[in-house]
Amino acid sequence: xxxxxxxxxxxxxxxxxxxxxxxxxxxxxxxxxxxxxxxxxxxxxxxxxxxxxxxxxxxxxxxxxxxxxxxxxxxxxxxxxxxxxxxxxxxxxxxxxxxxxxxxxxxxxxxxxxxxxxxxxxxxxxxxxxxxxxxxxxxxxxxxxxxxxxxxxxxxxxxxxxxxxxxxxxxxxxxxxxxxxxxxxxxxxxxxxxxxxxxxxxxxxxxxxxxxxxxxxxxxxxxxxxxxxxxxxxxxxxxxxxxxxxxxxxxxxxxxxxxxxxxxxxxxxxxxxxxxxxxxxxxxx
Numbered sequence: 409x410x411x412x413x414x415x416x417x418x419x420x421x422x423x424x425x426x427x428x429x430x431x432x433x434x435x436x437x438x439x440x441x442x443x444x445x446x447x448x449x450x451x452x453x454x455x456x457x458x459x460x461x462x463x464x465x466x467x468x469x470x471x472x473x474x475x476x477x478x479x480x481x482x483x484x485x486x487x488x489x490x491x492x493x494x495x496x497x498x499x500x501x502x503x504x505x506x507x508x509x510x511x512x513x514x515x516x517x518x519x520x521x522x523x524x525x526x527x528x529x530x531x532x533x534x535x536x537x538x539x540x541x542x543x544x545x546x547x548x549x550x551x552x553x554x555x556x557x558x559x560x561x562x563x564x565x566x567x568x569x570x571x572x573x574x575x576x577x578x579x580x581x582x583x584x585x586x587x588x589x590x591x592x593x594x595x596x597x598x599x600x601x602x603x604x605x606x607x608x609x610x611x612x613x614x615x616x617x618x619x620x621x622x623x624x625x626x627x628x629x630x631x632x633x634x635x636x637x638x639x640x641x642x643x644x645x646x647x648x649x650x651x652x653x654x655x656x657x658x659x660x661x662x663x664x665x666x667x668x669x670x671x672x673x674x675x676x677x678x679x680x681x682x683x684x685x686x687x688x689x690x691x692x693x
Contacts, residue, residue, distance in 0.1 A: 410658070411668040412692045413441030414685065415495050415647065418479050419472040427479070428486040429678050435490040437685055441523060442483055443495030443670055444476040449534050456532045459596075460615040477510045484518035492518055495612065495670065496527035496594040500545040501538050504552035504572060505579075508559040512583045520584030525612050525645075526553075527594040546599060547571075553591065553607055560588040592645060596624055598631075605631035610643040612670075617649050618660040625665055643667045655691045 414434050418427055431442060450471050457464030480492040492514065499507065515522040528545045529535060535542045551569045558565040559579045566576045583589055592610035593603045604611045605628065613624055621644075629639055646666045648657060658669055671688045675681035 410662045410666065410692050411440040412689060413443055413493065413668055413670040414439055414673040415443040415445065415670050416673050417445055418474040424482065426678065427482060430681055431483040431486045431490070433678065433682055434673070434685055435487045437689060439490060440668060441491040441493050441670070443493035443525065444479045445473060445495055446476045446498050447473050447531065447534065449537050451533050454531065454533045456530060459530055477514055481514055481517065484514065484521065490521070491523050492521045493523040493592070494525040496525045498529045499526050499552045500528055500548040501535060501540050502552070504555035505559065505574070507552070508556040509579060511556070511589060512560055512581060515583035515585055515589050516581045522583070522585070522589040523592055524589045525592045525594060550607070557588060598627060601628045601631055604628060604642065605635050605637065608642060610645060612645040614647045615649050616646045616661070617652050618657060618664060621646060621661055621664050621666065639665060645670055647671065653691070658691050
């Protein structure tokens with residue numbers, strides 16, 4: 409059965425009371441998961457091209473977001489069941505030792521509810537401001553995963569790589585989920601799908617249509633087979649293109665293999681939010 413998740417974005421205009429009420433509301437309505445995006449900086453002018461709009465610009469002139477792991481910890485404290493997803497965490501911009509700690513602590517405090525959504529980023533200006541090289545962010549991401557896995561899984565962790573290295577060390581508590589929270593990789597490029605096939609337990613594809621999902625699966629399947637895996641070994645999370653947020657398209661996405669549809673829930677008060685969330689539920693029933 410298709411599962412329904414929501415994505416919300418919070419900033420300094422979103423009160424803690426609203427976040428708590430929104431999280432409790434969607435959980436009570438029966439939503440399966442709650443996803444929060446990441447950017448630490450926005451820019452009035454930028455040359456980077458956002459991959460999900462025709463003009464390459466972010467919609468709505470955003471200027472701030474709450475950190476996703478901080479926001480999800482607050483959501484966890486105000487819910488009991490709903491899964492908590494980073495959608496998407498920009499892993500190569502982060503120190504993996506610290507990120508491993510944050511993810512493990514969130515999984516521990518939430519009783520094992522984390523879905524760790526991972527992306528390599530698109531906003532070159534953000535990397536520059538953080539002092540992180542843009543050119544090999546994919547390789548950096550793979551090392552970050554290696555660092556985090558040893559910290560999550562090994563009693564005594566150590567790592568030696570191109571970007572990160574440390575000697576024998578402890579990091580606790582470990583995640584509740586074993587061996588670690590699911591790694592859900594975002595992106596639609598062949599390189600992104602290779603990361604899904606080699607490292608992931610899931611694929612998160614955004615702004616999707618039935619046609620683009622079918623194409624992506626046709627690319628992903630042989631990549632999985634090269635790793636001795638099948639499509640059934642991963643979970644597919646989809647956020648449909650706005651023109652495809654309807655019952656027919658969502659049913660088509662499910663028939664192609666989507667396990668969970670993540671729909672954007674943006675509203676400026678809880679009444680509007682509840683109305684939109686209820687309408688979305690009807691699309692999957």
